[in-house]
Amino acid sequence: MGSEDNNLKGNRNFQQRKWQGIIHEYGDFISVEGEKINIEPVTLLEGNTPLIESVCLAKELRDMGFSGKIYFKYEGLNPTSSFKDRGMTVAITRAKQIGAHATICASTGNTSASAAAYSARANLPVFVVVPEKNVATGKIIQAVAHGARIIRVKGNFDDALSLVRKISDDFGLFIVNSINPWRIEGQKTAAFEVCDTLGFAPDYHFLPVGNAGNIYAYWLGYKQYKALGKINETPKMFGFQAEGAAPIVRGHPVENPETIASAIRIGNPANWKKAELAVKESDGLIDMVSDEEIISVYRFMGEKEGIFCELAPCAGIAGFIKMVKNKKIKMKDTVVVCTITGHGLKDPEATMNLIKTKQFFVEPKFSEIKKVIEEEIKKSKEKDLEMEQHKF
Numbered sequence: 001m002g003s004e005d006n007n008l009k010g011n012r013n014f015q016q017r018k019w020q021g022i023i024h025e026y027g028d029f030i031s032v033e034g035e036k037i038n039i040e041p042v043t044l045l046e047g048n049t050p051l052i053e054s055v056c057l058a059k060e061l062r063d064m065g066f067s068g069k070i071y072f073k074y075e076g077l078n079p080t081s082s083f084k085d086r087g088m089t090v091a092i093t094r095a096k097q098i099g100a101h102a103t104i105c106a107s108t109g110n111t112s113a114s115a116a117a118y119s120a121r122a123n124l125p126v127f128v129v130v131p132e133k134n135v136a137t138g139k140i141i142q143a144v145a146h147g148a149r150i151i152r153v154k155g156n157f158d159d160a161l162s163l164v165r166k167i168s169d170d171f172g173l174f175i176v177n178s179i180n181p182w183r184i185e186g187q188k189t190a191a192f193e194v195c196d197t198l199g200f201a202p203d204y205h206f207l208p209v210g211n212a213g214n215i216y217a218y219w220l221g222y223k224q225y226k227a228l229g230k231i232n233e234t235p236k237m238f239g240f241q242a243e244g245a246a247p248i249v250r251g252h253p254v255e256n257p258e259t260i261a262s263a264i265r266i267g268n269p270a271n272w273k274k275a276e277l278a279v280k281e282s283d284g285l286i287d288m289v290s291d292e293e294i295i296s297v298y299r300f301m302g303e304k305e306g307i308f309c310e311l312a313p314c315a316g317i318a319g320f321i322k323m324v325k326n327k328k329i330k331m332k333d334t335v336v337v338c339t340i341t342g343h344g345l346k347d348p349e350a351t352m353n354l355i356k357t358k359q360f361f362v363e364p365k366f367s368e369i370k371k372v373i374e375e376e377i378k379k380s381k382e383k384d385l386e387m388e389q390h391k392f
């Protein structure tokens with residue numbers, strides 16, 4: 001300790017507000033059929049994620065006639081880097097409360113990463129059942145790191161979920177998919193945070209849709225905050241699926257769902273009807289975007305907004321852009337929130353495949369590094385002089 005630390009002494013009584021996770025913060029509003037969490041939470045201090053105001057997307061959309069504020073709820077900054085941790089702290093705490101002996105989930109990757117971390121923390125064995133293919137590397141790595149038993153099904157997510165539903169009944173395993181209402185109870189706290197941060201609810205909330213639990217959870221959260229008198233209005237809920245995995249939009253299950261956004265590669269969503277209810281009640285919509293639109297937003301978010309998201313949340317943002325382009329939403333003084341459901345680091349292959357790398361391999365010589373930097377500075381100046389083109 002340096003001597004200047006003594007200067008801090010007078011400040012040691014200063015009380016900084018400590019964030020202790022979503023059950024501690026919002027436990028009073030969390031219940032299923034009148035039951036509450038009544039034990040010490042299993043928590044990794046999830047939640048309290050930043051609501052980041054858009055700069056570059058806001059600028060692009062201003063040129064299309066949209067004015068107002070755009071915010072990103074950056075759920076990639078949760079303990080396991082996705083929104084799943086909100087539901088998982090509640091589900092795993094509930095598992096402890098009822099004395100479950102093991103947990104299980106089917107997953108496109110993020111649920112398994114979160115279930116693995118929270119089950120490890122609760123000292124519960126966990127089985128994660130994931131498709132053999134199309135799961136992002138980072139998500140598998142997380143399940144490995146947390147000591148999960150990983151079962152890889154030679155099929156897709158829908159196959160995995162139907163197996164998990166059956167086996168959990170037979171063996172009394174505690175299922176932590178979003179068909180478990182405690183998961184939804186935890187996830188709705190993201191809506192509370194949005195309102196607590198803004199002081200009101202946004203006009204529109206945009207989300208990607210896979211199993212459709214999250215859009216429903218947000219809607220429950222907004223409705224509850226309105227009933228409590230904490231907000232006056234609720235937002236319109238807009239969910240977006242990928243074109244190749246858009247069962248809700250098409251009105252029937254998709255047998256072989258396909259999209260580059262592997263998190264939402266789901267053909268028969270478990271919360272289908274609940275999501276439809278959410279968009280109907282809120283006067284919103286579930287629609288779809290192409291993989292090309294998703295990829296374009298993916299690049300834009302990293303390179304222009306400085307926010308690294310995984311591909312799935314880009315579906316929600318791409319949907320928002322499409323609505324603005326087609327003037328399908330209120331264009332003036334509008335407040336929009338888009339949830340970034342997962343962190344880009346989850347899927348390093350996607351990044352390397354989709355973003356042009358600017359790597360230069362040089363000898364350890366001053367002249368070589370100088371040459372690269374001079375050329376690149378020249379190029380970037382020339383680019384500045386070009387007319388800025390819309391990305392979308």
Ligand code: AN7
Pocket residue numbers: 082106107108109110111112178208209210211212213214215263264310312313341342
């Ligand atoms: C980053 O992990 O379904 O519509 O098994 O990981 O509530 O399903 C993940 C879904 C969006 C879709 N964004 O949310 C799983 C899983 C990301 C995701 C979704 C998922 P839901």
